[in-house]
Each structure stands twice: as C-alpha cells, then as structure tokens.
Amino acid sequence: MNKSAEKTIDLVNRNLAKRYRAEKRFRFYGLLSISFGLLCLLFLFTDIIGKGHSAFLQTYVALDIHFDEEVLGIDNIDDPAQLMVANYDGVIRKALRDQFSEVSSRRDKRALYALISNGAGFDLQREFSLNPRELLGQTRTFWLVADDDVDTYLKSYRGSGEAFTGRLSEQQRGWVQTWVAEERIEKRFNRIFFTSGDSREPELAGIRGAIMGSLFTLAVTLVLSFPIGVAAAIYLEEYAPKNKWTDLIEVNINNLAAVPSIIFGLLGLAIFINFFEMPRSIPLVGGIVLTLMTLPTVIISSRAAIKSVPPSIREAALGIGASKMQMILHHVLPLAMPGMLTGAIIGMAQALGETAPLLMIGMVAFIVDIPGAVNDPATVLPVQIFLWSDSPERAFVERTSAAIMVLLAFLIIMNTLAVWLRKRLERRW
C-alpha cells in the first residue's frame, strides 16, 4: 500500500513538469491564434492604406493657356452653344507646343499631348465659360489634370529609387522632368475622385456616382426593411399563437439568415428582372433584393429588443385599460426602439458591403452619369471596387484601395453609431 502511494506521487511529480509545459504550450497556441487574427487585420489595413493613400492626391500641370479666338473657333462670344463646343483641347495642345517648341513630328506631338488628361478640356471650358469676355485673347496659367501615366510615374518616382514608368517613353519622361525642374508640376488634393462618376480614364474616375447609388439603394432598403422587419417582429413576439404556421415562419426566418447572398441575386434576377420585367441596374431593384436579404437580421434583432422589454410594463398598460395595440404602440415599441435601431443599422451596414446579389441584377454596368433617383441606372460602392479591381491600369489599383478606404470609413461610422446607440439609449431592467 505504502509503496504504491509513493509510486503515485512520484509519477505525478515526474510528470508535473511535462504537464506544466503542455499547459504553457496550450496557452501559447491560444495567444498565437489571437495574434494571427489581429495580425491579419493589421496587415489588411496597412496594405490597403499603403496602396490607397496616394489616390487622394492627383498630379496637376501648370500650363500658360492663350485663349486664341482662332484656335478656339469662336466668332460670337455671346453664343453659349459656341462656348460649349469650342476647341479647348486645341488651346491646350497649342500651349504644350509653345512650351516644347522643339517637338515637330506627328508622333512626338501625339506623345506630348498624351501627358495631359483628356478631361482637361472640360475643366478649361468651365473656367472659360465663367467670364469669357475677360479671358478671350488673354494668356493665363492654369493647373490642368495630368494623365494617369504621369501621375503614377511621379508618385512611384518620389517613393523609391526605381520609378514605375508604365507606358511613358523616355522622351515623355524627359518632358515631365522639365516640368518638375520648372516647378510646373504639383500634387494637389484629388477632388475629382469625390466629385465625378466612373470613367475609363483613371485620372477622371470618381466614386460620387457609386456613393449616390449606394445611398439610393440603402434608402430603399431602409424604407422597406425597417417597417416590415419591426412589424414582423411585433407579430411574432406579441400576437403569434403557438402553432404550425408560426413555427414555419420562424424556421424560414432562421434559414433565410444563413442562405448565401448570391441566391438572393438569383431570386432578384428570376422574379424582378425576368418575370416582372423591371429594368436592370436600378437602385430600386437592388434595394428590394437587399431588403429580402437583410430582413432576417432586422427581424431577429427587433425580436430581441421587444423581448427585453419586461412583461410588467405590458401588464401595467393593460391594467389601466389600454388595448393590445395601444400597449404595443405606446409602451413596448418606444422602449424597444434603441435595440431595433441598432439592429437596423447593423443590417444596413451588411447591405452596404454586399456585392454578389447586385452583380446578378445588373448593377455592374459602366455608368458615367451620377444617378439622381431610385430608378436611374446606378452602381454601388462595393461593385465599383469590384469593377476597378479588374482594370489593368496601375492607377486604378490606388483608386480601388481609396474606394475601399471610403467604404470602410462608412462601415466604421455605422457600426460605431450602432454601438453608441446601444450604450447610450438601451435601458437595462
């Protein structure tokens, strides 16, 4: 007996160090997993910010523009139609030729013109139309948008030793260097990125159209999913009898919450586009599809909020003679509102980041115009990111990352708002 007891304690002592080591290892694995997750998060954010921060600056070139009547092709300055169609590109080209007078062959000229963006003429037109009388015949210095190749070249040039030349020839780089030496080139805040719609030219592409599309889509989603979700939650929590039908509704809600989002896209395509013949690419259809997708989220969180209102409140209301509808609308709903709003915001955040179902209903079209209503063709921010990430130009990579930063900023704001609402307004009983 005595011997065997000694044996056991020996055994325990012998193994103790090993067991403690195992314990430490196990803890270490846990720490490792958490660090891995957090490192991935850090890596993702630094990668995207590192790629995208430069897109908020855009290269501009200062040119001495001479508003020559002949080059512009204007003979009557009071005719707005003439001001619209005047040859502004010609003026820019002339300014370029004047500066680099040694350029003579057609090919070289074309290479020179390529340094300035195609959209610079529109800027010039806008400036000129403001006061044509004063500017006609005058020479002024204007900062014009440079082509994306110049932009990428200069950004990588200042970043590291080896510059990314892209499509720029040695000759073109020489001209750019001349500008740099003359301090005619400057990086300014990229306003175009926030004020214009999509474009094939990276330097003219912006996210305004996508943001407006997202706003319209989200507005439709909110207007539909919040009232319907709250109504469904009220029914299920306050009215629904315990029967097969109610069970069926609950099972369906729980299942829909886990159905892949692309399936909702198939539903939208088959029902709304194919059967009801609604137009493609409009925020209205996108909003309806996203409503069906976010409805389970809204219903589940609204039910939780209604459930958290204590029964004593209901009984007190019924006790002083309120009807069931009065009890719900006057007492339960106001008390549950913060929780419902939190759920709605989280559902909206989910809808804002969703891409796949919108691809199905045709919101991937190339749309330049900024949508002005829920039935204008539009695209949304995540889809814009998807479209740009497919573009071969290097300048689109930084714009894609910048668009991602904007999208993430929106999501962070929405989620912070949800957390703040929950902390601030939610009452605990």
Place this chain on the structure above:
Amino acid sequence: MDTSTLLAITAALAALAYVIGRGRSLSQAADIGGIRKLNSLPFYYGMLTALWCGLPALLLLVLWLIFDEAIIQALLIESLPADMRDLGGSELGLLLNSVQNIANGNSAGITNPDLLAAGQLLVSLRENSQRALAVVVLSGGLLFGVFGWARIRPQQKARFQVEAVFKIVLLLCSCIAIVTTLGIVLSVLFESLRFFQTVPFFDFVFGLDWSPQMAIRSDQVGGSGAFGAVPLFAGTLLISAIAMLVAVPTGLMAAIYLSEYAGSRIRSAVKPMLEVLAGIPTVVYGFFAALTVAPMIRDNGAVLGLDVSSESALAAGLVMGVMIIPFVSSLSDDVITAVPQSLRDGSFGLGATQSETIRQVVIPAALPGIVGGVLLAVSRAIGETMIVVMAAGLAANLTANPLESVTTVTVQIVTLLVGDQEFDSPKTLSAFALGLMLFVVTLALNYIALHVVRKYREQYE
C-alpha cells in the same frame, strides 16, 4: 399622371378621410353628450375612415398594375391584321417587340404600316390606361371613403376593427419570410427544370467536364457545351477545405483563450477587434486576395521552386479562412461559456491543469455546439462569392492541388449571369441549376447545424 404621384394623391386622400372621419365622430359625440359616449376614441373613427378610403384604392392600383400589360397586349394583338395574328409564339413576340420599339420612339427602319399603326395604338392605349388608372383609383378611394364615413356611429366598434386590420398587416409582414423562401425555391427550381430538359440531371451532377460555352453555329468547335458540374463541386470543396483548415483551429483556439484564460479587459478589447474581421465586406477580401496574397504566394512559391498559379486555390482559401475566423470564434465562444462551471470545478478538484480541463472536459462537453458552428461556417464558405470571383480562376480543373487554379459554383453563377443574357439558353439556365445545388446544400448544412446546436442547448438547461 405617373404611379408615384398617384400614390401621393391617394395618401393625401386618406389623410383627408382621417380628418373628416374624426370630425364626424366628434360632432356625433357632441350631440349625445361628449366623447365618453363614443364606443372608441375619435382617433379610431378617423383611422377607420382613412383605411376605408386608402386600402381599396391601393388594392385597385396593384390589381391594375398587374393586369394592364396583359390586357394591353391582348388588345394590341387583336388590332393586328389576321395574317400577323396567326403567327407562332416567338415570331409574334418579335413583332410585338418591334411594336414596343416604335411606341418607345425608335421606329427607324420599320416601314410596315400595320406595325406603325400598332405602335401608335400602343402609345394611345398606354396613355389611356394611365388616365383610366388614375380615375379608377381615385374614384374608388373616394367612394369607399364616403361609404366608411357614412357608417360612422357612436356604437360602431371602430377600435376593434382598426386593430383587426393592424393585426392582419403585421401577419402579412411576417409572412414575407415565407414568401421569400418560396420565391427562391420556385425561381431556382423552375429555371433548373428547364435546364434539366436539355441536359440530363445525372450528366450534370456526375459529369466530369465543364465548358458551358454554347456555339452560335452548330459547326463551331466545341459546339455543344458540356455541363458536368463535378469540377465545380471539387473546386468549391477544395477552397472551403483550405478555409476551414485556417479558420477552425485559429477560431477555436482564439475562443478558448478568450473565454478561459483572458481577463475581462483583454477580452473586451480583443473580441470587438476580431469581429471587425467579420464586418469587412467580402469584396475587400477579394481585392486583398487577388492583389496582395496571390502574388505573394506565387513569388514565394517561385523561390521554393514551385509552380504556383496566380489564381491559386490557396490564396482564395487562406483569405476566406481569415474572414471566417471571427465567425467560428464567436460561435465557439458562446458554447464554451455555456458549459457549466461545476464541470470545470470538478476537474480542477481532481488535480487537472487548466489545459487538461479544457481539452478533456470543456471541449467534449461543448463539442456538439462547436460542430454546429463549424457546419455553419462551412455553409458560409461554400456560399461565399466575391473572394472566389476575384481571386479564384475560371478554368474548371479537376484537381486536388491547392497551388493550381480551380473554379467554384459561385464563380460560375456570376460569370454565367453577369451582363445581358437570354433566358432560354442552357448556358444561363445552368447557373440556376448550380444555384439550386448551392441552396440545397447550404440549407441542409444549416438545418443540421441548428438541429445539433438546439439539441445540445437542451442538455444543460
């Protein structure tokens, strides 16, 4: 008058009905001795009148909008000359299409006077329909509103009736979930059945060759198209398996550390940060996978002398795994914290270390819940779209090598359906068949997972 103004006018009419109905109940109450003599509050009389006015108008509007296209089309066909009317379905459809075009203002190239006349007729029919709609809806609303107004009596149980309508509206809202499920099943099923009429079901499920390109001319190379979905299933499984290999150990260990070891301060700081990973849109992960992770893996593979595809399954799987980590960890966290403290205390009392307790007591007790969570995560991975669309390939390779490019079910659905397409070619319809497979598989996984989790919960409650 377009539909939205009509809706606005109807709403205004209903609001007016509310005011008038409420006023009538008040004036009736004044005659018989104050509000207390009314059966319900004046608000309910107003509401009831508004409902009498608004609901029939809305119903008429919806019915009209559903049926007017069909009626207009029937009238249009009626107006066409007999030889055109007797054409077969598709040719008649083409004719009607050109009539639509004429009505929409681009009659270029169409000279047939019958068709031009039909276009004119369509324009006028549409205008008349809009006008008639406005008249019918507004007069209907007015008529029923007056009827409701005339019915107001002090004895009328207005509150009861309004609440009954309220309850019905709530019930209808909660039935939308069922309607949605039904819509998904029907839309996917019908298109799939049409697909299976051209491609046999077993060829689709067990076929080893996937190349959905249908030739326009029959003599083209690869004219028939092959619809064997096994490479897609294999690719989906491969990528999901890689994702699970990343997400399950990491998520589980993170959940164990957070719930068993970490203090409340670390827990409250780290948990939300991990959950940020779940809130990042999938398109961002896709961009990250395609532009950062995939080139990184390819370059590292080249250093090691491996030939890695630039659209390797590994990149998509890894990034998808990272996305799913918080999903696994929060689900496991819930079930681990649900394990009663008494089990742990018993194990500690026998002299077990903390890790031994976790491995031999807590995890086995929580296993059903963890399995349920993992199943949900698998269904997440199978249905995930954007990461694979952006980072995985299009070529349907049947391979188990994670360094090669594979394609998945969701990638094929997206590539087949993005852009304009006809709804009668097997190529488009095959996407719905894939969607049906996806829906059935994820539904089964969710059902099993929820079942397992629920059964487990009952054990400790």
